[in-house]
Amino acid sequence: MVLGNRIFQVFIASFLLAGFPLSHSAESKNSKDPETSESQDRWHFFPCAMGDEQAFIFVNTGIEKKINVAPSSLAKLELTYKSPRDDGLPTREEYEPVRAIEDRIEQFSKEENDWYVGRITVGGNRIFYIYTSRSEASWELFLQHLMEESGYTMRLIYREDPNQTGYREDLYPTDDDWQVIKDLQVIENLETHGDDGTEIRRVDHWVYFESELAAADFLVWAESDRFTTEPKYSHKTDEGDYCLRLFHYGSLKIGDISSHTITLRRMAEKYGGRYDGWEAPIITPEE
Numbered sequence: 001m002v003l004g005n006r007i008f009q010v011f012i013a014s015f016l017l018a019g020f021p022l023s024h025s026a027e028s029k030n031s032k033d034p035e036t037s038e039s040q041d042r043w044h045f046f047p048c049a050m051g052d053e054q055a056f057i058f059v060n061t062g063i064e065k066k067i068n069v070a071p072s073s074l075a076k077l078e079l080t081y082k083s084p085r086d087d088g089l090p091t092r093e094e095y096e097p098v099r100a101i102e103d104r105i106e107q108f109s110k111e112e113n114d115w116y117v118g119r120i121t122v123g124g125n126r127i128f129y130i131y132t133s134r135s136e137a138s139w140e141l142f143l144q145h146l147m148e149e150s151g152y153t154m155r156l157i158y159r160e161d162p163n164q165t166g167y168r169e170d171l172y173p174t175d176d177d178w179q180v181i182k183d184l185q186v187i188e189n190l191e192t193h194g195d196d197g198t199e200i201r202r203v204d205h206w207v208y209f210e211s212e213l214a215a216a217d218f219l220v221w222a223e224s225d226r227f228t229t230e231p232k233y234s235h236k237t238d239e240g241d242y243c244l245r246l247f248h249y250g251s252l253k254i255g256d257i258s259s260h261t262i263t264l265r266r267m268a269e270k271y272g273g274r275y276d277g278w279e280a281p282i283i284t285p286e287e
Contacts, residue, residue, distance in 0.1 A: 040062045040063055040066065041060060041062045041063070042060065042061050042062030043058065043059065043060050043061070043062075043118075044057075044058070044059060044061050044173065044181050045057070045058045045184075046173065046177050046180050046181050046184065047180065047254070048176075048177055048180070050120075050122050050123075053087075053088055053122050053123050054087055054088070054089060054122070055120055055121060055122035055123075056089075056120070056121045056122070057118065057119070057120050057121075057171055057173075057177075058118055058119050058121075059117065059118030059119075059167075059171040059172060059173070060116075060117050060118055061172065061173065063115070063117065064172060067115075067117070067131075067164045067167050067168070068164065070115045070117075070131035070164060070167075071114060071115065071131045071132050071133040072131075072160055072161065072162040073131065073132050073133065073134075073136075073158065073159070073160055073161065074129065074130070074131055074132070074158070074159055074160075074161035074164075074166045075114075075129075075130045075131075075132045075134070075136075075139045075156060075157075075158050076127055076128065076129055076130075076156070076157040076158075076166070077105060077127070077128040077130070077139075077143060077154055077155075077156060077157075078125050078126075078127045078128075078154060078155050078156075078157060079098065079101065079125060079126045079127075079128070079152055079153070079154045080124060080125055080152065080153045080154070081094055081098070081124050081125065081126070082094065082151075082152065084124040088122065088123040088124040088125075089121065089122075089124075090121065090126075097150065097152075098126060098152075100150070101146065101150050101152065102119070102128065104146060104149075105128050105130065105146075108142055109130050109132070112132070112133060112134055113133070114130050114131060114132040114133065114134065115130065115131040115132075116128065116129070116130050117129050117130070117131060117167050117171065118167070118171040120170065120171070129166055129167065129170070129171060131161070131164070131167070136156070136158040139156050139158060140156055143155075143156050175265070176262050176265075176266075179258065179261050179262050179265050179275075180254070180258050180262070182261075182277065183254060183257050183258045183261055184254060186252075186277075186278070186279075187252055187254060187257070190252060190280075190282055193282045193284065194282075194284040194285065195252070195282045195283055195284055197251055197252030197253050197257075198251055198252075198253065199251065199283040200249055200250060200251055201249065201250075201251075201252070201280055201281055201283055202247050202248075202249055202280065202281070203247060203248055203249070203250060203252070203257065203260070203278050203279075203280045204245060204246075204247045204278060204279050204280070205227070205245070205246050205247065205248075205260075205261075205264055205275070205277070205278045206243055206244070206245055206275075206276040206277060206278075207243075207244045207246070207264065207268045207273050207274065207275050207276065208237075208241050208242065208243055208244070208273055208274045208276055209241060209242045209244065209271075209272065209273040209274075210241055210242065210272070211236075211241070211242050212234075212236070212242045214242065214271075214272055214273070215242055215244050215271075215273060217271050218244070218267060218268060218270075218271035218273055219244065221267055221271070222246055222264075222267070225263070226248055226260070227246045227247065227248050227260075227264075228246060228247055228248065229244065229245070229246045230245045230246065230247065233245040244273075248260055252280060257278070260278075261275070261277075261278060
């Protein structure tokens with residue numbers, strides 16, 4: 001399948017509410033590959049959109065600075081789900097068998113110090129990315145055994161990729177993706193306190209500019225959009241820049257909160273500022 005450009009879209013909220021696992025903390029990996037030490041491993045899982053389709057990416061961002069020394073060939077293993085949902089995403093029933101296939105791919109990769117760098121789930125498929133020194137024939141043989149063992153249909157896409165464009169362009173987070181990742185981290189922290197994020201509440205945001213004057217155009221935009229500013233809490237910081245505080249009311253479901261934070265990040269950058277994040281009160285069912 002052809003992978004389109006990644007964009008964040010609000011419709012991811014309906015998918016997350018449907019029960020597909022949002023947090024993949026259980027999938028954290030500690031590679032023992034000599035080229036990819038544990039201190040460099042850092043895996044992130046995030047939703048995005050590819051064209052009109054919902055997608056999820058799981059990628060090792062910790063190797064970004066060393067990816068240029070990875071093997072120059074890219075093996076992409078595309079697995080087709082047996083019974084995907086109508087939106088092309090997997091059901092819970094296929095989670096464990098596909099996870100077992102991923103474990104086999106990782107094991108096979110480590111035998112020759114190949115680099116398994118991540119995967120994309122989209123359109124009824126899961127695509128695994130491996131930078132490899134093995135031949136195409138070697139991967140074809142492995143894939144044949146894997147299909148016989150698992151009962152899943154898979155195909156190999158093998159090409160030279162000396163500049164690691166597959167990793168950099170298909171997998172690695174964009175600026176918007178990084179904002180979603182940060183939002184997910186806050187949401188996961190709230191969930192540990194029993195807050196499922198559904199309740200409407202006030203959400204505070206901070207944006208920094210060189211001076212109050214530099215924030216003026218951004219302030220006009222924010223007040224004409226969906227945000228309310230708080231002059232009494234906006235101030236010059238000890239570092240000399242200007243902190244603008246504003247808020248909105250909404251849920252903390254990822255589609256809702258990230259539609260606000262991504263807009264703020266983009267507009268802050270447009271007007272020469274820096275979006276610094278958000279906070280909200282914890283609301284539990286007892287409250």
